[in-house]
Amino acid sequence: MPHPNSIRTDIFNTDSAAFEETALRVFLYQYEHTAFYRTYCNTIRIDPVRVDSLEKIPFLPIQFFKSATITSGDFVPQVIFESSGTTGSVNSRHLLKDTGFYEESFLKTFGLFYGDIQDWCIIGLLPSYLERKSSSLVYMVNELIRRSGHASAGFYLYEHQQLHDTLLANETAGQKTLLIGVTYALLDFAASYRMQLNHTVVMETGGMKGRREELTRAEVQGILKDKLGLKKVHSEYGMTELLSQAYSLGEGIFQCPPWMKVLLRAEDDPFEITIPEKMLVESKGGVTNIIDLANLYSCSFIATDDIGKLYSNGHFEILGRLDNSDIRGCGLMIN
Numbered sequence: 001m002p003h004p005n006s007i008r009t010d011i012f013n014t015d016s017a018a019f020e021e022t023a024l025r026v027f028l029y030q031y032e033h034t035a036f037y038r039t040y041c042n043t044i045r046i047d048p049v050r051v052d053s054l055e056k057i058p059f060l061p062i063q064f065f066k067s068a069t070i071t072s073g074d075f076v077p078q079v080i081f082e083s084s085g086t087t088g089s090v091n092s093r094h095l096l097k098d099t100g101f102y103e104e105s106f107l108k109t110f111g112l113f114y115g116d117i118q119d120w121c122i123i124g125l126l127p128s129y130l131e132r133k134s135s136s137l138v139y140m141v142n143e144l145i146r147r148s149g150h151a152s153a154g155f156y157l158y159e160h161q162q163l164h165d166t167l168l169a170n171e172t173a174g175q176k177t178l179l180i181g182v183t184y185a186l187l188d189f190a191a192s193y194r195m196q197l198n199h200t201v202v203m204e205t206g207g208m209k210g211r212r213e214e215l216t217r218a219e220v221q222g223i224l225k226d227k228l229g230l231k232k233v234h235s236e237y238g239m240t241e242l243l244s245q246a247y248s249l250g251e252g253i254f255q256c257p258p259w260m261k262v263l264l265r266a267e268d269d270p271f272e273i274t275i276p277e278k279m280l281v282e283s284k285g286g287v288t289n290i291i292d293l294a295n296l297y298s299c300s301f302i303a304t305d306d307i308g309k310l311y312s313n314g315h316f317e318i319l320g321r322l323d324n325s326d327i328r329g330c331g332l333m334i335n
Contacts, residue, residue, distance in 0.1 A: 008101070011259050011293045012108055019261060020054055026293055026300050027057050033072040036064065037299050054263065055273040059289045059303035065092035065241045072097075072297045082134035083240040092240045094136070097297040102243045105294040106140045107147065109257040113247050114178070114201075121150035121170055125181030125189065127157045128207070136240055137205060141180055150175070164193040171199055180236065182207040183220055196229035203234040203247075217252050237318060241302055243294040246316070253315050259293040262308065262316045270303065276314040285309045287322065 007025055014022045031038050031048045037060055041048065046058045064070065067090070071077075077095035084091070096102060110117055124130075124141040138155075145153045152170060156163045170177045177200040181189075186204055202224055215223075221233040232250030246254040246262070256262060264286030266272035274284055288308040292300050309317040 008296060011296065012104060014259050014293065016258070019258070022259075022293060023054060023057065023261075023291055023300070024051065026296060027051055029296070030072055030299060030301075034070060034299055036060075036068045036070050037301075040064070054261075054275050054291070057291075057301050059265070059270075059301045060299045061303045062092070062239075062241055062305060065094065066090045069093075069095065070299050071095050075297070079139070080134060081136040081139070081240050082132075084129065084132065084135070094240050094298060096243075099139075101294060101296070102136075102139070103143055105244050105257075105259070106143070109245055109247070110144065112257055113249070113255075117144060117147045118149055119176055120148050121175050121177045122148045122153045123163070123166065123177060123179045124155040125163065125179060125185045126155065126205075127185055128182060130155055130157060137238065140238075140245075144178075160189050160192055163189060164195070167195060167197065167200060171195075171197060174199055177201070178203060180205065186224060187220065190224055190227035194227050198229070200228075201234055202228060202230055203236055205236045205238075221252070239304075241295075241298075242290065242292045243298075244292045252317055253311075254317065255315050261291045261314065262310060263289040263291065264308065264310045265289050265303065267307075267322070274310065276310055276312050279310070279312045281312075283309055283311050285319070288316070288318070 007022070007029060010018070010022050028048060031041055040060055041058050044058060051057055060070070075097045077097060078099045079096045081094040081096065082091045107117070114120065122141065122144045124145065126138060126141065129135040129138045141155070145155070152166050167177065167179065179200055180203040183204045183206055186202065204220065204224070217235070224230060224233050234250065235248040235252060235254070236245055237248070237254050238245035244257055244260040246256045246260065248254045264274040264284060267287050273289065274286060286308065288304050288306045290302045290304060292302065305322045307319045307321060309319060
């Protein structure tokens with residue numbers, strides 16, 4: 001049986017050639033040690049010995065994070081992340097054995113997409129997330145702020161004038177800035193403060209929380225580009241149940257770090273799986289399954305409720321949600 005320390009070493013060193021081998025080792029480890037996942041596999045009559053490819057790995061429906069404790073072995077979690085949900089909803093919970101593993105995942109991913117964190121001033125406009133203590137997004141952005149070490153880096157609640165002044169000062173100084181914000185807050189800011197941002201990347205994380213009329217991602221990004229003088233708007237795709245993020249550098253096309261992969265399942269057959277390397281066409285639609293190898297101490301194989309389009313190069317889009325899925329606090333917009 002694979003040892004977790006040896007797997008952990010390999011996860012962040014994996015590449016496309018080694019991904020399947022590493023994923024199968026993670027599957028065997030989690031089948032043995034994640035009790036709820038093993039029960040699920042046995043219930044749907046999966047013989048782990050016969051799981052010899054990505055398509056044969058069983059994906060755990062994401063809803064189980066609302067009702068079950070999904071951990072590899074017994075441990076006292078260093079932190080518990082909880083989804084924001086809506087009033088009266090049951091939220092997902094993710095128990096972290098080691099926050100250092102999460103930090104390694106998002107810091108390495110940031111470096112892959114954006115380079116040295118110390119070159120950036122990181123600003124978070126995440127008011128609804130700051131109002132609670134269990135957000136994985138706030139944890140990530142807080143650590144990015146700390147690692148950037150920039151004097152102007154920090155969180156903003158509703159201080160839009162101060163945010164405007166900070167962005168203007170950074171623009172004047174030519175300072176690279178990342179403004180990462182929940183969608184409704186970015187729209188509120190842009191509505192009041194028209195700017196020309198040349199050195200600032202604006203990244204939306206999704207999320208209206210009923211505060212605004214629902215807009216498509218293209219509509220949101222069109223407004224932000226017009227009001228803030230941007231050529232592109234970046235996006236982040238993550239969730240409470242994962243420890244890795246995908247990023248879009250524009251136009252809503254997401255890319256994963258090497259230890260994360262998006263697959264598709266047919267809406268009418270959850271066992272009909274498509275992986276990008278074996279696609280016969282350039283793009284295909286379906287419901288997204290996610291492999292997040294950084295989820296070593298939970299479950300790395302998640303069947304989400306997000307409808308997506310997958311491309312043969314592994315990039316993907318998110319088009320909306322299944323009709324009967326819960327509305328989440330960081331709910332995705334429909335394209």
